Amino acid sequence: MAGKTSPHIAGLYFQKLTGTQFPLVPYRGAAPAPQDVLAGRVDVLFDQVQNSLPFIRDGRIKAFAVTAPDRVPALPDVPTVDEAGLPGLHISLWYGLRVPAGTPADIIAKLNAAVVDAQADPATRQRLTELELQIPPRDQQSPQALQALQALQDAEIKKWWPIVKAADLTPE
Numbered sequence: 046m047a048g049k050t051s052p053h054i055a056g057l058y059f060q061k062l063t064g065t066q067f068p069l070v071p072y073r074g075a076a077p078a079p080q081d082v083l084a085g086r087v088d089v090l091f092d093q094v095q096n097s098l099p100f101i102r103d104g105r106i107k108a109f110a111v112t113a114p115d116r117v118p119a120l121p122d123v124p125t126v127d128e129a130g131l132p133g134l135h136i137s138l139w140y141g142l143r144v145p146a147g148t149p150a151d152i153i154a155k156l157n158a159a160v161v162d163a164q165a166d167p168a169t170r171q172r173l174t175e176l177e178l179q180i181p182p183r184d185q186q187s188p189q190a191l192q193a194l195q196a197l198q199d200a201e202i203k204k205w206w207p208i209v210k211a212a213d214l215t216p217e
Contacts, residue, residue, distance in 0.1 A: 051091075051093075051136065051138065052075075052078065052090065052091040052092055052093075053069055053071065053214075054205060054208055054209060054212075054214070055091035055112065055134075055136045056069045056089075056091055057069070057208050057211075057212050058134065058136070058205075058208055059091070059131075059134060061208065062131060062133065062134055063131070067089075070087055075092070075093070075096045076096075078090050078092060078096075079092065079096060079097050079100055079106065082100075082106055083100065083105055083106065090106075091112070091136070093138060094111070094117055094119060094120065094177045095176045095177050095178065098119060098120075098177060101120065101123075108120060108123045109123075109129060110123065110124050110125060110126045110128070110129035110131070110134075111123055111124075111125055111126070112125075112126050112134055112135055112136040112137070113125060113126075113135060113136075113137055114127065114135055117177065118177075119177045139194075141191045141194065142156065142157075142160055142191075143191075144156065153188055157186070157187060157188055160186065161183070161186050164180050164186065165183075
């Protein structure tokens with residue numbers, strides 16, 4: 046597990062849902078963790094698909110489940126946690142571009158246009174697809190759409206904050 050990052054917190058959440066206890070190994074980044082799984086030094090890893098996908102595809106790491114409500118297109122034979130018998134172990138990552146409060150609307154519009162243009166570029170789309178990153182539909186690529194996700198963000202904070210607090214995790 047990476048130290049105090051989403052994989053670490055995912056491990057804590059897994060322990061909470063299953064009533065299990067096991068040591069969590071802190072890492073200084075995402076790359077060393079799969080290497081320790083490959084070497085047999087670590088038995089389980091909660092990882093982003095993008096990080097472990099090459100090892101899963103070549104059969105060196107076994108994926109037991111994805112922590113999403115739906116199967117991942119890159120791994121259609123890997124069940125969701127719900128299908129695997131642990132409903133609710135949903136852990137998702139999403140990205141949004143934010144600016145400081147008070148940023149002028151014209152600057153926000155220019156930044157948004159640049160991001161929309163970049164995501165429409167065929168080479169960028171291909172690379173993001175290779176990384177198994179999903180680009181939202183065009184109507185969801187706006188400041189208003191990101192603001193509409195505030196309820197999702199609030200729900201995620203409500204879900205994860207008690208786990209973070211109980212583990213006495215602090216930002217590094």
